Every structure is written in structure tokens, then in C-alpha cells.
Amino acid sequence: MGRFFLPRQWRMPKLVLGLIIFEFPFTVANLSLFGIAAPNTYRTILWRVGGEMGFNSDPSKVAYAAYNYQKMETPIVWSSLNTNYNMYIGVVCMFFYLIKFTLWLLHVFYPILSLILHVALAALWAASLYLQTAPDTVDPAHQNKGAPWYITKSCNIVSDKTERGYCMQAKSAFAVSIIMLATYVIFIVLSIWSLFPTPEARLAHETKIAEKKAEKELYASSPYDQEMTAEEQWQHMWELQQLPRTPGTATGNAPWSKTPATPRTRAFNDLGGSQEYYAQQPMTPQYPVGQQTQAQTYYPPPKQVQHEHEGVGYAGVAPHGQQELDEYVYDPKGKGAAM
Structure with missing residues (x-):
């Protein structure tokens, strides 16, 4: 299973991009030419000119046969199907060209997608070329088993300037159709080649x-x-x-700012810091209701001072029964005197 896969890279991406750019002007020209020809700008005129010169059947005879209930169908090359079909192909090709160019810009125009798309478009253009070169054999006296006269012959044989212009437009539309089909065939070849890894x-x-x-x-x-x-x-x-994206990149002075830590570690560190903070604050004892109306602040006793002659005293606190003194000093006899 691992040996079979569809590559997503083109063998020659520059050539593919060149074909996409090359296709754009012909897509616009194809849409314009067949849009001008629709629905029946010059199709019947070219049919009549060819019938007058004996190159194909005459439209007047087809109309006369239909009027007299005789079986004589309109040749497919001169029918409305030919003109409308090519106009629809021009619209479809422009639509898929915009999609294809967008996929290429997004780097998702894979060879397998190109193969499926261009096989379908090439089939449409092959049918278009068949319609444009279909034989005209409805008139036994003037049968044309090949392409119509405006493709096989020069347009200069027509004396009328307007009819000559119509002939050149039809010839140009056929040439654009061939170029479009050739472009899609090249796309198919490149797609198949790129699918081989x-x-x-x-x-x-x-x-x-x-x-x-x-x-x-x-x-x-x-x-x-x-x-x-x-x-x-x-x-x-x-x-x-x-967690931080990179260990040691967090900012701050907290203990967890220089090492990776989970939220639980941070919570425990916060708890430890809170305990140190509350240990430094004065303690306020709580009394039962009714015994103490106001809370009294309790301060720890000052450090005891050991003297050489008279034992222990407390700075700022007078002995029992004597006046409170601000500071104790000691004379040579060992007794304190207030300063």
C-alpha cells in the first residue's frame, strides 16, 4: 500500500504555468468569436454562399423540400447546434480557467485534478471540431464529405466584403478551437507524466x-x-x-518564572509565599462572642537582654511597681538610671 501514491508535484511546473498563461488569450478569443456567431450571425450566409458556388447544398432547396413535406434535413455543420454548442463551450472553458488559475495560485492544482479536468474539456473540443467539420451530403448533386468551404478554401474567392469578413471570422474560430484542443492535450500529457513519481x-x-x-x-x-x-x-x-513555549523564557521574579512549571506548581508556590507573608503580620486572637467586644492586637515580646550584674531586663518596659522609662542605662554599680 505504501508503494502506490499520487504525487502532488508537477514534473515541469514552469511549463505548466506557461501553458496556463498561454491559454488565457485564446480562451477569451474563443468566447468572443463564438459569442459573435451566436445565434445565427453568419452561419446561413456562409451556407448560401457555398451553395451558390457549388461547394455544398443550397439552403433554399432544403427549405423548399421542407415546404413540400419532403425529407431533407439541415446538415449539422449548418445547424444551430453547431453555433450554440461552441458558444457554451466558450463559457465553460472560461469558468474552469478561472478555477484552474485560482487552484494554481493556492498550490493545490494537483496533476490528478488537471488530468480529470482536461480530459473532459478535450472531449468537448473534440466534439466541437467534429461539428465544425461535419459533411454536407443532403443534396445528391452537391455533396461535401469534408470540412466546409470556408475552412478548406481561401476567403478571397468571395467578392462581397461583408461575406469575406464572415468567412475570416469562421476560419479564425476554427483555428482557435484547434489551439484549445492542442493545449488541453498537452495538459493531459504533462499530467500523466507527473503522476509517475x-x-x-x-x-x-x-x-x-x-x-x-x-x-x-x-x-x-x-x-x-x-x-x-x-x-x-x-x-x-x-x-x-x-506551559511556557520555551523553558526559562518567562518574565518575572517569581520562583516559577525561570523553570518550567505546571499550574499546580505555581499554586503551591503561591501558597508558600502567602504563609511567609502572614507569619510576619501581627496576630489578632479571636474571642468567643460576648467575652470580647473588640479584637486586641497581640505583638510578640521583645528580645530578652542578658546583663552581667542584674540579670534580665526588657527595653522600653519598666519593672513591676516602677515608672516606665524610655530607655535603660547602667551605671558602674549595676543599677539602671533613666536618661
Whole structure:
């Protein structure tokens, strides 16, 4: 299965782009020429001129036969089907050309898409060429088993200037039709050639298949994901999304700003910082309702000072029964005197 694949790269992308650019003016010319010819600008005129010169049947005889209920059908080359069909092809080709050019700009105009599209368009143009070169054998006296006279002969044989112009327009439309068909055939050849992968493309495809297979086997053999429930897997993925893209790139002075951390680690660090903050604040004891109406602030006692002669004293606190002094000093006899 890994050896068969459809390449997405063109063998000669510059040539494909050149064909797309080359196709545009002929698509516009084709739409214009057949748009002018529709519905019956000069088709019946060229049919009449050819009948007068003896190159094909005469439209007056066909009309006379139809008036007398005789069987004489209009040749397909001079019918309205020929003109309308080519005009519809011009519209379709312009529509698909815009789609094709857009796909090329988006880099999704793959060879397989080109093959399907251009095979269909080439078939339409092959039918168009058949209609434009269909034989005219309804008149036994003037049968034409090949292409009509305005294709096989020069337009200079017509004396009237307007009729000569119509002849040149019909000849130009036929020439554009041939160029369009040839362009699509070249597209088909390039598409088929590009569908045969090169050794480099085949190697790249096999490498990609091997990597996907290894990744799939690694995921299947991981017991961690298999033991986790759906909710635990969702929580795990959410925590992974909160991690910094690159370790050590987070800003700030927090402990977690220089190392990778999950939201749980950050929460514990915040909790530890809060404990240190509250340990430095004055403690306010709580009393039962009715015993204490106001909360009293409790401050830790000052550090004890050990003296050489009279033991322990407290700075800023007077002994029991004496006046409170701002600061204690000691004389040579060991007794403190207020300053």
C-alpha cells in the first residue's frame, strides 16, 4: 500500500504555468468569436454562399423540400447546434480557467485534478471540431464529405466584403478551437507524466509512511494514556497547554518564572509565599462572642537582654511597681538610671 501514491508535484511546473498563461488569450478569443456567431450571425450566409458556388447544398432547396413535406434535413455543420454548442463551450472553458488559475495560485492544482479536468474539456473540443467539420451530403448533386468551404478554401474567392469578413471570422474560430484542443492535450500529457513519481518523491513518501507507522505504534504501546480516563487526559492536555513555549523564557521574579512549571506548581508556590507573608503580620486572637467586644492586637515580646550584674531586663518596659522609662542605662554599680 505504501508503494502506490499520487504525487502532488508537477514534473515541469514552469511549463505548466506557461501553458496556463498561454491559454488565457485564446480562451477569451474563443468566447468572443463564438459569442459573435451566436445565434445565427453568419452561419446561413456562409451556407448560401457555398451553395451558390457549388461547394455544398443550397439552403433554399432544403427549405423548399421542407415546404413540400419532403425529407431533407439541415446538415449539422449548418445547424444551430453547431453555433450554440461552441458558444457554451466558450463559457465553460472560461469558468474552469478561472478555477484552474485560482487552484494554481493556492498550490493545490494537483496533476490528478488537471488530468480529470482536461480530459473532459478535450472531449468537448473534440466534439466541437467534429461539428465544425461535419459533411454536407443532403443534396445528391452537391455533396461535401469534408470540412466546409470556408475552412478548406481561401476567403478571397468571395467578392462581397461583408461575406469575406464572415468567412475570416469562421476560419479564425476554427483555428482557435484547434489551439484549445492542442493545449488541453498537452495538459493531459504533462499530467500523466507527473503522476509517475520520481525516485526522490517515492523515497520521501516511504519515509513519511514509516514515520507515521512508528508514531502510531508508539502511541499504541504507551500505558500512560491507556490508564488515564477521558477527564484525566483532558486535564493533562490543559496543563500542558499552560506551559511556557520555551523553558526559562518567562518574565518575572517569581520562583516559577525561570523553570518550567505546571499550574499546580505555581499554586503551591503561591501558597508558600502567602504563609511567609502572614507569619510576619501581627496576630489578632479571636474571642468567643460576648467575652470580647473588640479584637486586641497581640505583638510578640521583645528580645530578652542578658546583663552581667542584674540579670534580665526588657527595653522600653519598666519593672513591676516602677515608672516606665524610655530607655535603660547602667551605671558602674549595676543599677539602671533613666536618661
